[in-house]
Amino acid sequence: MKRSFGDIAFDVVNYTIMIVIAIVTLYPFLHVLAISFNDSIDTIRGGITIIPRTFTLENYKKILSDPIIGWATFVSAMRTLIGTAAGILSTAMVAYVLSREDFFARRFVSGLFVVTMYVSGGMIPSYMLIRNLNLLNTFWVYIIPGLISAFNVIILRSYIEGLPYELQESAKIDGANDFIIFARIVMPLCIPVIATLSLFIAVGHWNSWFDTYLYCSYNKKLTTLQYELQKILVNAQLQLTSTQDIHSYGKGMKKTISPESIRMAMTVVATVPILLVYPFVQKYFVQGLVIGAVKS
Amino acid sequence: MIPIKQKEISTKESKGKDIRKILSQQKYLIAMSLPFVIWVIIFAYVPLWGWTMAFQDYKPGIPFSEQEWVGFKHFLKLFNDPMFFLALRNTLAMSLLGLVFGFTLPIILALLLNEIKNLTFKKTVQTISYLPHFVSWVVVASIVTQMLSINGPVNNILMSLNLIDKPKQFLIQPNLFWWIVTAADVWKELGWNSIIFLAAISSINPELYEAATVDGAGRFAKMRYITLPGIMPTVIVILIMNIGNLINIGFEKQLLLGNPLVKEYADVLDIYILNYGIGSGRYSLGTAAGMFKSLVSLILLTIANTISKKTTDIKVI
Numbered sequence: 224m225k226r227s228f229g230d231i232a233f234d235v236v237n238y239t240i241m242i243v244i245a246i247v248t249l250y251p252f253l254h255v256l257a258i259s260f261n262d263s264i265d266t267i268r269g270g271i272t273i274i275p276r277t278f279t280l281e282n283y284k285k286i287l288s289d290p291i292i293g294w295a296t297f298v299s300a301m302r303t304l305i306g307t308a309a310g311i312l313s314t315a316m317v318a319y320v321l322s323r324e325d326f327f328a329r330r331f332v333s334g335l336f337v338v339t340m341y342v343s344g345g346m347i348p349s350y351m352l353i354r355n356l357n358l359l360n361t362f363w364v365y366i367i368p369g370l371i372s373a374f375n376v377i378i379l380r381s382y383i384e385g386l387p388y389e390l391q392e393s394a395k396i397d398g399a400n401d402f403i404i405f406a407r408i409v410m411p412l413c414i415p416v417i418a419t420l421s422l423f424i425a426v427g428h429w430n431s432w433f434d435t436y437l438y439c440s441y442n443k444k445l446t447t448l449q450y451e452l453q454k455i456l457v458n459a460q461l462q463l464t465s466t467q468d469i470h471s472y473g474k475g476m477k478k479t480i481s482p483e484s485i486r487m488a489m490t491v492v493a494t495v496p497i498l499l500v501y502p503f504v505q506k507y508f509v510q511g512l513v514i515g516a517v518k519s
Numbered sequence: 520m521i522p523i524k525q526k527e528i529s530t531k532e533s534k535g536k537d538i539r540k541i542l543s544q545q546k547y548l549i550a551m552s553l554p555f556v557i558w559v560i561i562f563a564y565v566p567l568w569g570w571t572m573a574f575q576d577y578k579p580g581i582p583f584s585e586q587e588w589v590g591f592k593h594f595l596k597l598f599n600d601p602m603f604f605l606a607l608r609n610t611l612a613m614s615l616l617g618l619v620f621g622f623t624l625p626i627i628l629a630l631l632l633n634e635i636k637n638l639t640f641k642k643t644v645q646t647i648s649y650l651p652h653f654v655s656w657v658v659v660a661s662i663v664t665q666m667l668s669i670n671g672p673v674n675n676i677l678m679s680l681n682l683i684d685k686p687k688q689f690l691i692q693p694n695l696f697w698w699i700v701t702a703a704d705v706w707k708e709l710g711w712n713s714i715i716f717l718a719a720i721s722s723i724n725p726e727l728y729e730a731a732t733v734d735g736a737g738r739f740a741k742m743r744y745i746t747l748p749g750i751m752p753t754v755i756v757i758l759i760m761n762i763g764n765l766i767n768i769g770f771e772k773q774l775l776l777g778n779p780l781v782k783e784y785a786d787v788l789d790i791y792i793l794n795y796g797i798g799s800g801r802y803s804l805g806t807a808a809g810m811f812k813s814l815v816s817l818i819l820l821t822i823a824n825t826i827s828k829k830t831t832d833i834k835v836i
Contacts, residue, residue: 269670344566345809
């Protein structure tokens with residue numbers, strides 16, 4: 224088919240827009256990377272783009288040798304591992320039970336979870352609850368309060384409902400109980416969705432900082448990587464205000480400000496694990512999300 | 520499927536005496552769900568009960584029966600607090616900006632991506648554009664701070680284009696704060712939010728396009744008369760959900776990008792609740808503010824849902 228001038232012009236503009244979007248998305252990451260590998264004194268001169276001017280590994284050495292950062296990384300990793308395992312197992316069990324049309328309390332339990340998507344008690348009642356349960360400044364505050372998301376349950380349940388029920392029935396005839404059916408028959412068929420949801424849950428755990436800020440700021444043993452980065456960022460924000468001759472903030476501030484390069488190295492360290500898992504699960508998540516979206 | 524249905528009917532017929540039978544038959548299902556039913560009641564419903572704090576002069580550490588009930592005192596206090604209205608204004612301003620850009624741009628991106636015929640190129644753009652979604656707000660705030668710093672790339676570009684004559688500290692300018700937050704949000708979520716629309720586009724029957732081509736429809740005609748109507752149900756569902764969430768825009772970006780100089784434009788409702796409720800221990804006032812937020816969000820959702828049901832027959836709840 225002959226292509227009109229307008230058609231070609233549209234394609235040119237369209238491809239250009241896409242390239243711009245790709246550059247605008249990637250450039251900040253590359254810039255941060257370049258600064259993190261650049262000498263921290265040299266960085267202050269400015270003008271670095273996406274290639275380090277004075278290459279150094281010092282910034283990373285400084286961070287990785289800091290015991291607090293090391294410990295924070297460990298806590299982040301632990302909450303991600305334990306939180307994801309506990310979260311996906313709980314989600315799967317609830318989703319499976321709710322997929323069973325013969326379950327006597329199906330409507331009631333389903334309703335209990337769905338309502339939580341629309342109403343929540345809010346920050347203060349939740350805080351008071353966690354305080355009353357003595358979960359403040361404990362590791363479990365990272366795992367238990369956010370254990371299950373109703374949205375994930377619905378996605379997984381829709382997927383299970385799409386599987387042929389005959390498989391479960393024939394297993395039942397062979398004498399398998401409901402738990403065996405769940406673990407041996409249903410779960411293996413759900414691997415794509417389980418992978419997707421695990422990614423979501425894991426990313427959520429790795430990225431979260433506010434629960435540390437709100438619930439665990441008094442226990443140094445429970446600090447996380449994102450929380451440490453947040454503290455550095457707050458100092459940098461205050462630094463901004465002080466460089467503009469705002470004496471009230473400038474004088475009161477005695478905390479050490481991490482140089483840009485250190486802060487960027489820290490940013491990279493907090494991001495890298497995400498970038499590592501991203502390609503592996505990427506092929507699953509669009510698929511999984513689309514199934515969930517279409518069904519619900 | 521069929522045997523189960525029959526079982527259901529038979530249990531209905533001989534109710535009472537079979538309860539024990541059901542319980543024993545479904546004991547594994549019960550064991551697999553009961554802990555989580557208890558969990559959801561504790562962690563989602565007990566906090567709802569906590570709303571009673573809004574009507575008390577709540578003091579921590581004394582039993583519920585001894586708390587003093589004060590009616591709507593804290594709501595009145597809230598509605599007479601200029602700081603509350605400031606927080607409400609900031610919340611609505613940023614959420615409306617978010618609705619205008621954060622909702623329309625992903626639709627446009629999906630439409631444009633759909634016109635890309637080179638699949639490798641399309642996939643690459645998609646993969647790149649989803650990436651920032653997976654990065655934490657702390658990291659994004661750190662990146663934004665760096666990009667906007669006095670010798671950062673944004674200043675460099677504006678300087679070399681002669682748009683400004685000396686570098687600016689963007690993050691301490693109150694009138695820019697809403698726009699910076701919106702831009703950061705779009706940067707982070709643009710690609711991700713387009714997925715759902717791309718999925719909707721891909722579920723449109725390809726025969727429609729073929730028929731339109733035969734009829735001589737051009738690219739824009741197809742977009743206008745096939746693609747857009749085809750994704751309209753999805754668009755409306757997402758719009759309803761966004762309207763329901765207008766007041767729940769979160770607070771991470773504002774908390775992380777804000778600083779004392781832009782406080783007046785950065786403090787959103789959740790930060791107000793955090794500062795007044797938890798920070799200064801005024802739990803009842805904070806709970807009242809949180810409750811206000813929840814109710815407004817439910818009302819908005821219901822209104823959007825009703826309007827949509829009446830006009831387009833599409834509903835979310």
